[in-house]
Amino acid sequence: xxxxxxxxxxxxxxxxxxxxxxxxxxxxxxxxxxxDQYSFRVANLLVGNPEGAAxxxxxxxxxxxxxxxxxxxxxxxxxxxxxxxxEPIPMWSSTQVRSGDVLAFGMITSGARPYIAVSGGIAVPxxxxxxxxxxxxxxxxxxxxxxxxxxxxxxxxxxxxxxxxVVPDELVPQFPSDIDVRAVVGLCSxxxxxxxxxSFLSTPWRITKDADRVGYRLRGGTLxxxxxxxxxxxxxxxxxxxxxxxxxxSIQVPGxxxxxxxxxxxxxxxxxxxxxxxISVDRDLFGQAKTGDTIRFRDVGIDExxxxxxxxNRRLDRIRSALA
Amino acid sequence: MxxxxxxxxxxxxxxxxxxxxxxxNEGDQVTEGQTIGLIEVMKNFSELKATAGGTVKExxxxxxxxVSVGQDVAVLE
Numbered sequence: 001x002x003x004x005x006x007x008x009x010x011x012x013x014x015x016x017x018x019x020x021x022x023x024x025x026x027x028x029x030x031x032x033x034x035x036d037q038y039s040f041r042v043a044n045l046l047v048g049n050p051e052g053a054a055x056x057x058x059x060x061x062x063x064x065x066x067x068x069x070x071x072x073x074x075x076x077x078x079x080x081x082x083x084x085x086x087e088p089i090p091m092w093s094s095t096q097v098r099s100g101d102v103l104a105f106g107m108i109t110s111g112a113r114p115y116i117a118v119s120g121g122i123a124v125p126x127x128x129x130x131x132x133x134x135x136x137x138x139x140x141x142x143x144x145x146x147x148x149x150x151x152x153x154x155x156x157x158x159x160x161x162x163x164x165x166v167v168p169d170e171l172v173p174q175f176p177s178d179i180d181v182r183a184v185v186g187l188c189s190x191x192x193x194x195x196x197x198x199s200f201l202s203t204p205w206r207i208t209k210d211a212d213r214v215g216y217r218l219r220g221g222t223l224x225x226x227x228x229x230x231x232x233x234x235x236x237x238x239x240x241x242x243x244x245x246x247x248x249x250s251i252q253v254p255g256x257x258x259x260x261x262x263x264x265x266x267x268x269x270x271x272x273x274x275x276x277x278x279i280s281v282d283r284d285l286f287g288q289a290k291t292g293d294t295i296r297f298r299d300v301g302i303d304e305x306x307x308x309x310x311x312x313n314r315r316l317d318r319i320r321s322a323l324a
Numbered sequence: 325m326x327x328x329x330x331x332x333x334x335x336x337x338x339x340x341x342x343x344x345x346x347x348x349n350e351g352d353q354v355t356e357g358q359t360i361g362l363i364e365v366m367k368n369f370s371e372l373k374a375t376a377g378g379t380v381k382e383x384x385x386x387x388x389x390x391v392s393v394g395q396d397v398a399v400l401e
Contacts, residue, residue: 012332013366059366060332060393107331108393209334209390212366291333291365292392 062105078111120158
């Protein structure tokens, strides 16, 4: 019998994810993949997997999992009390599990999404080059859906390495509930009045209950558009433009009062004004932001966005060498 | 006194549907595991269950208002 992990309970919304189904945007296929790519990669590094191996992403309420052979596991991301057979185990480190052991989660205390990597990876079939789940149309991952009680997931071959690998404290991210996010203003920011753009950048936006892998809807202010006669194909709402592709992380403002930040499972195009785009590194912050948290946007240029990406790569390099 | 905390952030509802009666009222007896409300987040409605048996002394969160993770929703005695 090949190795498996049994899902005792699925949690609120747990999916199989990897680094994402990239390169298919032109056919309208969003990348999906781990919402917090840093925590995801580190989880794999801790158990000796390739960084792109499939792992589990939980949201708010983690799953409980029963193992059927010897493995290493690591939990990173949002903080929750993690237990093995009822005993607490540390996050951001690797732990040995044996057949019959049960990994479980308490209530989340900060962040939103714990990641669970298992040595060997979750061996669901690839679809279009990725094991990521895209639940909206039910493809990828485990049967294209969130995990349910009683599911059985196949595991890949994983040499059981050494338990006890630990991520240095200074490389473990913090997940505050008041978050600063960097964004590049555009593509359609010209549609906002100058005052509205200022207001967008100075408003503390609150994350509503409508915040999932598709996007996060925010509330807290209203934004006025420059008056104009709408061009053919844009419709009558001033928040509409003629259709365009939506960049990942782009912020649209249907109606002018509830910005939506588009994330990994989002639609790839449409006719809403996109007023700014969250830089790729800071999309991780949305992966760990939860309903009720506060977001402030800070306007940055492309150079600062690229510097932030280089900085994150350096932090990952440090973890790779610390765990090598 | 035991309390019933929300395991989720979201919106708390005391009724299964807008035109139906509340699951429980203040002063009602509940048993452990009994549903006392719903929490809506990410287009999901999760049942909020009593963490212990007892009498519902007080709801600390208004119907249809925001609730954060770990926030006490009701007090039992």
